[in-house]
Amino acid sequence: MRLDTDPYLARYAARVRGMSASEIRALFAVASRPEVVSFAGGMPATSALDMEAVEQVAAQVIRDHGATALQYGGGQGRAELREQLATVMHHEGIPGHADDLVVTVGGQQALELVARCFIDPGDVVLAEGPTYVGGIGALVANQAEVRHVPMDADGMQIDALEEALAVLEREGRQAKYVYTIPNHQNPAGVSMSVERRHRLAALAETHDLMVLEDNPYGLLDFEGRTWPSLRSMIPERVIYVGTMSKTFAPGVRTGWVAAPRPVRDKLVLLREAADLCPSNLTQMIVETWLTTQPWREQIKRFTNVYRERSEVMLAALDRAMPAEVAWTAPQGAFYVWLTVPPGIDTSDLLAKAIASRVAYVPGRGFYGDGTGGDQMRLCFSYPPTERIDEGVDRLGELLHTELELVRAVFGDTTPPLRARSSQRGGSVGG
Amino acid sequence: MRLDTDPYLARYAARVRGMSASEIRALFAVASRPEVVSFAGGMPATSALDMEAVEQVAAQVIRDHGATALQYGGGQGRAELREQLATVMHHEGIPGHADDLVVTVGGQQALELVARCFIDPGDVVLAEGPTYVGGIGALVANQAEVRHVPMDADGMQIDALEEALAVLEREGRQAKYVYTIPNHQNPAGVSMSVERRHRLAALAETHDLMVLEDNPYGLLDFEGRTWPSLRSMIPERVIYVGTMSKTFAPGVRTGWVAAPRPVRDKLVLLREAADLCPSNLTQMIVETWLTTQPWREQIKRFTNVYRERSEVMLAALDRAMPAEVAWTAPQGAFYVWLTVPPGIDTSDLLAKAIASRVAYVPGRGFYGDGTGGDQMRLCFSYPPTERIDEGVDRLGELLHTELELVRAVFGDTTPPLRARSSQRGGSVGG
Numbered sequence: 091m092r093l094d095t096d097p098y099l100a101r102y103a104a105r106v107r108g109m110s111a112s113e114i115r116a117l118f119a120v121a122s123r124p125e126v127v128s129f130a131g132g133m134p135a136t137s138a139l140d141m142e143a144v145e146q147v148a149a150q151v152i153r154d155h156g157a158t159a160l161q162y163g164g165g166q167g168r169a170e171l172r173e174q175l176a177t178v179m180h181h182e183g184i185p186g187h188a189d190d191l192v193v194t195v196g197g198q199q200a201l202e203l204v205a206r207c208f209i210d211p212g213d214v215v216l217a218e219g220p221t222y223v224g225g226i227g228a229l230v231a232n233q234a235e236v237r238h239v240p241m242d243a244d245g246m247q248i249d250a251l252e253e254a255l256a257v258l259e260r261e262g263r264q265a266k267y268v269y270t271i272p273n274h275q276n277p278a279g280v281s282m283s284v285e286r287r288h289r290l291a292a293l294a295e296t297h298d299l300m301v302l303e304d305n306p307y308g309l310l311d312f313e314g315r316t317w318p319s320l321r322s323m324i325p326e327r328v329i330y331v332g333t334m335s336k337t338f339a340p341g342v343r344t345g346w347v348a349a350p351r352p353v354r355d356k357l358v359l360l361r362e363a364a365d366l367c368p369s370n371l372t373q374m375i376v377e378t379w380l381t382t383q384p385w386r387e388q389i390k391r392f393t394n395v396y397r398e399r400s401e402v403m404l405a406a407l408d409r410a411m412p413a414e415v416a417w418t419a420p421q422g423a424f425y426v427w428l429t430v431p432p433g434i435d436t437s438d439l440l441a442k443a444i445a446s447r448v449a450y451v452p453g454r455g456f457y458g459d460g461t462g463g464d465q466m467r468l469c470f471s472y473p474p475t476e477r478i479d480e481g482v483d484r485l486g487e488l489l490h491t492e493l494e495l496v497r498a499v500f501g502d503t504t505p506p507l508r509a510r511s512s513q514r515g516g517s518v519g520g
Numbered sequence: 521m522r523l524d525t526d527p528y529l530a531r532y533a534a535r536v537r538g539m540s541a542s543e544i545r546a547l548f549a550v551a552s553r554p555e556v557v558s559f560a561g562g563m564p565a566t567s568a569l570d571m572e573a574v575e576q577v578a579a580q581v582i583r584d585h586g587a588t589a590l591q592y593g594g595g596q597g598r599a600e601l602r603e604q605l606a607t608v609m610h611h612e613g614i615p616g617h618a619d620d621l622v623v624t625v626g627g628q629q630a631l632e633l634v635a636r637c638f639i640d641p642g643d644v645v646l647a648e649g650p651t652y653v654g655g656i657g658a659l660v661a662n663q664a665e666v667r668h669v670p671m672d673a674d675g676m677q678i679d680a681l682e683e684a685l686a687v688l689e690r691e692g693r694q695a696k697y698v699y700t701i702p703n704h705q706n707p708a709g710v711s712m713s714v715e716r717r718h719r720l721a722a723l724a725e726t727h728d729l730m731v732l733e734d735n736p737y738g739l740l741d742f743e744g745r746t747w748p749s750l751r752s753m754i755p756e757r758v759i760y761v762g763t764m765s766k767t768f769a770p771g772v773r774t775g776w777v778a779a780p781r782p783v784r785d786k787l788v789l790l791r792e793a794a795d796l797c798p799s800n801l802t803q804m805i806v807e808t809w810l811t812t813q814p815w816r817e818q819i820k821r822f823t824n825v826y827r828e829r830s831e832v833m834l835a836a837l838d839r840a841m842p843a844e845v846a847w848t849a850p851q852g853a854f855y856v857w858l859t860v861p862p863g864i865d866t867s868d869l870l871a872k873a874i875a876s877r878v879a880y881v882p883g884r885g886f887y888g889d890g891t892g893g894d895q896m897r898l899c900f901s902y903p904p905t906e907r908i909d910e911g912v913d914r915l916g917e918l919l920h921t922e923l924e925l926v927r928a929v930f931g932d933t934t935p936p937l938r939a940r941s942s943q944r945g946g947s948v949g950g
């Protein structure tokens with residue numbers, strides 16, 4: 091995977107204020123070299139996919155149903171696929187019925203259609219801070235005001251959410267919805283505790299709130315555990331977004347929304363105006379994958395790869411990082427969220443990192459308000475373990491050097507350096 | 521193809537004021553029966569596609585490049601595909617460079633992104649009347665005001681366009697762009713004359729206008745002729761939209777925009793917020809189709825099928841229609857545009873038509889202003905010739921019966937019935 095086709099890094103770079111198109115191109119020209127280890131893109135390990143099976147599935151779809159697979163389809167997506175996607179939800183213990191689902195171009199289109207459906211310019215959406223770049227992108231494109239709710243190792247801090255709701259009330263406003271990624275959050279790599287899910291559900295009832303529950307990673311728990319969904323607690327208040335990008339493959343661009351009927355109908359109309367219909371071909375490939383292949387086994391295979399890579403990354407961080415650096419300890423999915431001491435700016439550091447042959451996404455990309463300059467996201471899902479070791483060593487060396495510079499300028503104690511977090515349940519906040 | 525998954529008819533039905541969801545469902549329940557001949561959906565004859573070749577191409581892509589095909593890609597689309605799409609443009613004599621192209625989810629996403637890029641609520645867009653349902657949908661979704669410019673057998677009437685521009689000037693406003701489908705227009709089935717293209721280009725210069733040139737059908741001329749593109753005349757003023765849906769297959773959902781650089785960059789950002797990136801898998805299938813298969817021959821094969829079907833439809837109309845009905849004579853692509861005498865409303869007639877086992881799209885779907893009640897679109901691209909004969913006979917019989925009713929109520933001369941148009945260059949206007 092070349093970095094110049096890495097949508098996460100590209101999107102981040104486009105958001106960096108003051109970085110010109112030619113500077114970004116120059117950065118990518120270096121970053122695309124094979125010797126650079128990329129922890130940037132949130133890319134699944136497609137190499138762990140049973141490619142022979144996928145080839146057979148695609149050939150079978152075209153051989154047996156080519157005239158349908160290559161034709162237009164309906165805007166809601168194929169009923170046969172929606173049945174299967176409901177089965178995927180049930181596998182995670184989430185209620186879902188084919189009729190309530192709208193098939194989308196990955197989870198991203200789901201997030202954007204929901205934003206388009208609900209947001210008038212200036213409307214407030216509450217979201218975890220940090221949160222998914224593309225989620226912010228969908229909100230910003232629809233001129234929402236994103237207000238972040240801080241997180242810790244147990245996910246979104248519900249006390250802080252209550253405070254944000256109180257502030258809105260004092261302003262005479264209401265949040266259009268709360269956007270959350272409760273499971274193995276991107277980018278923080280933490281999950282919302284069960285107790286907080288119940289508190290969030292209760293707050294939604296008392297404050298008449300909609301919740302956008304974005305769940306790309308729920309099935310990628312390293313121990314195979316599942317968490318209770320918000321959809322199961324307050325079904326009429328939740329718009330649920332799923333995707334096959336992480337449990338099968340992003341290349342089929344297949345996600346979905348599950349929503350109460352009136353919302354579902356509006357989403358179908360919006361999607362028809364947006365791109366008419368999803369691809370029958372990729373829909374039927376996913377459908378056939380789910381009906382004829384051992385997809386639960388494939389998810390286990392993915393999860394084993396990610397668990398091993400996360401262990402290698404956490405061990406490498408322990409070994410290579412300065413004592414003042416803190417990070418979270420994921421129990422599923424793709425991400426470690428890392429906080430550097432004051433005096434280091436992760437946006438400024440990116441060019442040096444790439445020159446040192448390692449890439450990450452700077453923290454500011456995951457906030458809508460310009461904060462996060464002392465944070466970065468490391469994604470361990472894509473590089474093989476020996477590359478992870480190399481990359482973390484390079485990043486550690488760079489941060490050691492930077493810290494020496496900071497100390498040379500500010501002295502040993504100013505600005506104050508933070509104590510190192512424990513690995514399990516490390517710090518998320520900036 | 522079941523009618524209830526026919527996006528054109530579904531979208532039309534959703535637009536009909538006063539038609540409830542349950543009435544639409546009831547209509548579709550009947551319409552989906554195999555005995556109904558559908559002239560509704562603008563669906564290519566995928567049965568004429570070399571399915572074995574497509575199967576081989578898909579298998580080859582996954583076998584040789586599976587890890588890339590199933591991964592995320594960049595928001596602009598693959599450079600390799602853009603190179604090939606530029607070749608498709610050159611085959612039609614249209615200038616295009618891979619760098620200027622953005623790959624989209626069919627032509628529809630291109631139309632919607634362009635609307636999103638340019639339209640502020642209340643902005644005026646000038647469009648042919650009638651015009652593509654999905655083009656209107658993209659404009660309406662972005663709160664544009666659509667003003668129609670009437671057409672005749674030579675396409676958009678440029679005198680009327682000048683008049684519309686003069687009206688706007690008197691209002692102190694300017695059109696954001698002119699939306700046109702110059703070749704084998706959907707739904708009118710006519711092409712803009714070369715002289716009018718030059719006049720439109722000149723008007724764009726003098727009035728500082730942008731033109732959105734939508735060209736799904738340019739390569740489907742029955743005689744293999746090509747028309748000079750507006751893009752070749754005023755490249756800096758034209759945003760060009762192409763698609764592989766009609767020259768290859770809609771199921772790969774692959775279209776593109778060619779735009780001046782600043783617009784291109786904004787379109788890439790909008791598309792990333794909308795759905796992150798197009799499917800690498802379908803992109804690579806199209807790419808491999810274009811590099812390894814005789815795609816020009818496949819287009820000829822499609823065109824031969826459509827020419828034959830158009831001839832059968834025109835002969836059937838001649839035979840079956842009341843003398844007062846007029847229609848256009850397509851020289852390429854998919855559509856005949858039919859005008860019925862006053863007293864008959866094609867929206868009201870649809871339920872009866874479906875009960876008579878024939879379906880079409882009522883004219884109102886192709887206007888943003890509620891006109892077109894005396895018109896309908898007949899699409900001949902999908903049904904085999906014997907079904908076309910059957911369907912036109914049923915529709916002719918129905919219109920004969922309706923006309924008798926109109927005469928019984930209004931008498932022979934009130935409201936005045938129009939003289940029948942000649943087939944070649946028949947009437948477009950309502």
